[in-house]
Amino acid sequence: xxxxxxxxxxxxxxxxxxxxxxxxxxxxxxxxxxxxxxxxxxxxxxxxxxxxxxxxxxxxxxxxxxxxxxxxxxxxxxxxxxxxxxxxxxxxxxxxxxxxxxxxxxxxxxxxxxxxxxxxxxxxxxxxxxxxxxxxxxxxxxxxxxxxxxxxxxxxxxxxxxxxxxxxxxxxxxxxxxxxxxxxxxxxxxxxxxxxxxxxxxxxxxxxxxxxxxxxxxxxxxxxxxxxxxxxxxxxxxxxxxxxxxxxxxxxxxxxxxxxxxxxxxxxxxxxxxxxxxxxxxxxxxxxxxxxxxxxxxxxxxxxxxxxxxxxxxxxxxxxxxxxxxxxxxxxxxxxxxxxxxxxxxxxx
Numbered sequence: 301x302x303x304x305x306x307x308x309x310x311x312x313x314x315x316x317x318x319x320x321x322x323x324x325x326x327x328x329x330x331x332x333x334x335x336x337x338x339x340x341x342x343x344x345x346x347x348x349x350x351x352x353x354x355x356x357x358x359x360x361x362x363x364x365x366x367x368x369x370x371x372x373x374x375x376x377x378x379x380x381x382x383x384x385x386x387x388x389x390x391x392x393x394x395x396x397x398x399x400x401x402x403x404x405x406x407x408x409x410x411x412x413x414x415x416x417x418x419x420x421x422x423x424x425x426x427x428x429x430x431x432x433x434x435x436x437x438x439x440x441x442x443x444x445x446x447x448x449x450x451x452x453x454x455x456x457x458x459x460x461x462x463x464x465x466x467x468x469x470x471x472x473x474x475x476x477x478x479x480x481x482x483x484x485x486x487x488x489x490x491x492x493x494x495x496x497x498x499x500x501x502x503x504x505x506x507x508x509x510x511x512x513x514x515x516x517x518x519x520x521x522x523x524x525x526x527x528x529x530x531x532x533x534x535x536x537x538x539x540x541x542x543x544x545x546x547x548x549x550x551x552x553x554x555x556x557x558x559x560x561x562x563x564x565x566x567x568x569x570x571x572x573x574x575x576x577x578x579x580x581x582x583x584x585x586x587x588x589x590x591x592x593x594x595x596x597x598x599x600x601x602x603x604x605x606x607x608x609x610x611x612x613x614x615x616x617x618x619x620x621x622x623x624x625x626x627x628x629x630x631x632x633x634x635x636x637x638x639x640x641x642x643x644x645x646x647x648x649x
Contacts, residue, residue, distance in 0.1 A: 318367045321365055323351075326365070329418060330420065334398065336420075339354050340363060350363070351365075353420065362395065362421045362422075375406065375419070377541065379397055382421075384453070385453065385456075389451065389452025389453075391448075392449050393424060393532070394535050395424055398421060400420075424523055426524055427525075429520075433529070439573065442570060444574060445522070446514075446550065446553050450578065451577065453511060456511075460512075467598065469591055473497065476494055482601055486625065489629075506583065507547065511543065513546065513549035514538065518552070520537075521535060521536050522535060545584070547587060548591060550588060551588060554592050555599070558596070558623075559630070563627070567643070568642035589635060589639055596625075596627050599620055
């Protein structure tokens, strides 16, 4: 969700429109560009056109056709990350890019509504985390999976595209421009988080561990083993990657563990899982509650703002809103000391 100049820009890749690709045209394109014969099924997606491509031998792939407003540099950045992980951290379960017949990462389709970049990726079979029953064991394994993904990305030196990503915690204060879209009964709480974040800016600027981070480690992007839904078997959607503080990745992921009744136990387990593969520095530990609240406030602001702009897509945009609000209420007064009581090993980092 990129906003190159400000949070109020009218045109971005999330709101762009395009002419839908017919199933027949998608099948023809895969045959011509990849030399593969099969059938396609359309999948839901807000940002691009996504299809399940089933090769004639039954092998499944994911076909993505970007919308005309998508920045080619952004897709190249994502492709580079997947190629880096395939080489540097092959055990991390992410999709693999399928090369075209000409051994290229992608192919640009010439369409009446503008150039459309087509990519084919391997299909990871699993159950999306949000469709499973949340539990402590699952949270622990998800935390470790995030740490392992971050270690895999640590050496990736790809350059993010120019401009700002709206979902980048580093730019939380940009959303003050649209906070008036938040309903009155929630606005004071959200504005308090923005003020807290502003006061913490000097400490945030002083964070030293920075790298490319996934930045969207949420239950819609994590695949679990259907036979054992505590085990992570896939991580998808690298469209929100940024270069930023490592702890921001942790704050994003943690924000999705805070809305259930057993949120404290799940939070502790998630952090224990993360710490089993990677440590936290003292400064990161101090800022984690603030950054997590910032992410939750972002979710609320962006959802209420965008649902007002695009009412026809209200249900999709608001799908995480209620849990974000409950999560924010649950940790409204969470301190670093309180965090350590949930995950005692934090004190050993």
